[in-house]
Amino acid sequence: KAGVTQTPRYLIKTRGQQVTLSCSPISGHRSVSWYQQTPGQGLQFLFEYFSETQRNKGNFPGRFSGRQFSNSRSEMNVSTLELGDSALYLCASRRDSNNSPLHFGNGTRLTVT
Amino acid sequence: GDSVTQMEGPVTLSEEAFLTINCTYTATGYPSLFWYVQYPGEGLQLLLKATKADDKGSNKGFEATYRKETTSFHLEKGSVQVSDSAVYFCALFLYGGATNKLIFGTGTLLAVQP
Numbered sequence: 001k002a003g004v005t006q007t008p009r010y011l012i013k014t015r016g017q018q019v020t021l022s023c024s025p026i027s028g029h030r031s032v033s034w035y036q037q038t039p040g041q042g043l044q045f046l047f048e049y050f051s052e053t054q055r056n057k058g059n060f061p062g063r064f065s066g067r068q069f070s071n072s073r074s075e076m077n078v079s080t081l082e083l084g085d086s087a088l089y090l091c092a093s094r095r096d097s098n099n100s101p102l103h104f105g106n107g108t109r110l111t112v113t
Numbered sequence: 114g115d116s117v118t119q120m121e122g123p124v125t126l127s128e129e130a131f132l133t134i135n136c137t138y139t140a141t142g143y144p145s146l147f148w149y150v151q152y153p154g155e156g157l158q159l160l161l162k163a164t165k166a167d168d169k170g171s172n173k174g175f176e177a178t179y180r181k182e183t184t185s186f187h188l189e190k191g192s193v194q195v196s197d198s199a200v201y202f203c204a205l206f207l208y209g210g211a212t213n214k215l216i217f218g219t220g221t222l223l224a225v226q227p
Contacts, residue, residue: 092157101206103159104156107155
């Protein structure tokens with residue numbers, strides 16, 4: 001069974017640009033979440049999508065947005081990039097049932113210069 | 114608010130030594146508890162989980178017991194290997210509606226020397 005797939009693995013952007021990251025969940029998983037990992041702040045929750053609807057959101061500015069498609073694939077967009085957005089962005093999927101764990105992809109490493 | 118506290122690293126051990134990484138949590142409600150491991154350049158891998166008090170999660174020689182009375186979920190392994198070198202994250206998850214998210218500790222770097 002294929003795991004969570006994130007593309008691309010690496011991105012380099014300049015300040016002010018925008019970026020879109022993609023995530024394909026494990027087959028059968030309808031919940032997709034995004035997390036940001038930085039050395040200073042650790043792992044922080046961005047948002048969760050289920051059935052094409054944002055179900056939960058973390059404390060990030062509106063520049064961070066996402067969406068989910070009918071096949072459960074998800075994209076995350078960051079507009080007007082800032083240097084502080086440099087991070088590893090992790091996508092995770094799970095079955096929508098109690099006690100079902102999150103399964104993570106290998107992440108997209110975003111560097112903003 | 115809900116939070117996870119785990120011991121600061123790095124933890125440096127010799128091969129075959131005993132490992133303990135402490136983790137305590139604060140949560141409203143009844144969380145599920147997890148340990149994830151991150152190898153260099155990779156994402157997070159689920160190591161083990163426990164969903165209710167007194168549950169013991171185990172995998173690859175690692176164990177952790179959900180202790181509600183001490184709000185702890187300490188990770189242990191009897192004999193570590195060089196291949197266990199990684200960053201370990203303790204996390205809690207509160208299921209249900211708007212609270213569906215993992216809350217992570219800061220991570221503990223484990224370095225095992227041959």
